[in-house]
Amino acid sequence: MLQPVMHVLKQRNIILASGSPRRKELIENIGLAVGLCPSLFEENLDPKKFKNFIEFVEETALQKVLEVDNRLRLQGDPPDVVIGADTMVTLDGSLFGKPTSEQEAFDMLKSLSGRSHTVYTGVVVKTKDKTVKFTEKTNVIFGKLEDEQIRGYIATGEPMDKAGGYGIQGIGGTFVERIEGDYFTVVGLPLYRLCAVLYDMFKDNK
């Protein structure tokens, strides 16, 4: 979708305020060259202080972006565009972070088994003049899992650094019967909407 503005984007210093290799791979897959600068923002916002999940993920994404933007500016290397994202797995109004133990990973996956949950990814795109925020949500429907399938998955080590205890782009993808929404929202960066925002920002420069 970005091809008509790609020559403009190629001249910009675009920074992804994330250390996630998955996000970097997604964005490079669509031909966009970005620098990676993991944010030092401590992700410590209290979800209970927000009206809803959308405001929470957008604020976390914004804080990541602002920290990176400030730091690079102070270092004398101001970016043209900073992109930040935050992904959250939710079930029945509760938030699932990264499991802190194998038992917690088991409990999370067991509770996702055979039903639908919702993944939110909030995104912030900041330029000198403008800051755009949006959130995409995707429903993920897991098949019914046997306990030993869950245990076997945990033994692969994949769940432990993933929100919700699974990675849809890895072995965890075999648990997912279907989704409703943007697949890339579940991986961690909603590509369609991100590209629509970048296209709108740069189409008048093309």
Place this chain on the structure above:
Amino acid sequence: MLQPVMHVLKQRNIILASGSPRRKELIENIGLAVGLCPSLFEENLDPKKFKNFIEFVEETALQKVLEVDNRLRLQGDPPDVVIGADTMVTLDGSLFGKPTSEQEAFDMLKSLSGRSHTVYTGVVVKTKDKTVKFTEKTNVIFGKLEDEQIRGYIATGEPMDKAGGYGIQGIGGTFVERIEGDYFTVVGLPLYRLCAVLYDMFKDNK
């Protein structure tokens, strides 16, 4: 999902009757070791001779599997499991193959713009004793595309070897606002259902 039977599967000679690097990557991503043996079956079945798209993709997948299975048997290297798949993009009852010209790619993408179409992937899994067939379908909803976005995409060269004129796992993913179904059905191999079939086939050997 396959972890409890993985030690059994690792001892089997599993062949993917496909030359698609995307299918191979998907299957390797979930930790399954497979040999790749592109089928020599000429994909020349006439869709009009089938009751529906499901029977058509399953028959094409079956013919791919049978050709590979026979050939390897004759070569004295009989496989334990042969997996074949066929993917088809459809809109309003018409079938979209790989575009044969840039103009055809443009017309296809233009007709997919701003609406929903359906991708079918038929899969056949054959062992010595048993042949299982199934088809998954996923709805893919494209955002509204400007003509120059379509032209820019065609200029990347990505559309020309893809059914429907786009690859969801590449730059084409930026056109896809949302999907309903298994994402991997659109890439070319429905992972959830394939793993469920393999698990059922081998769980009594574990």
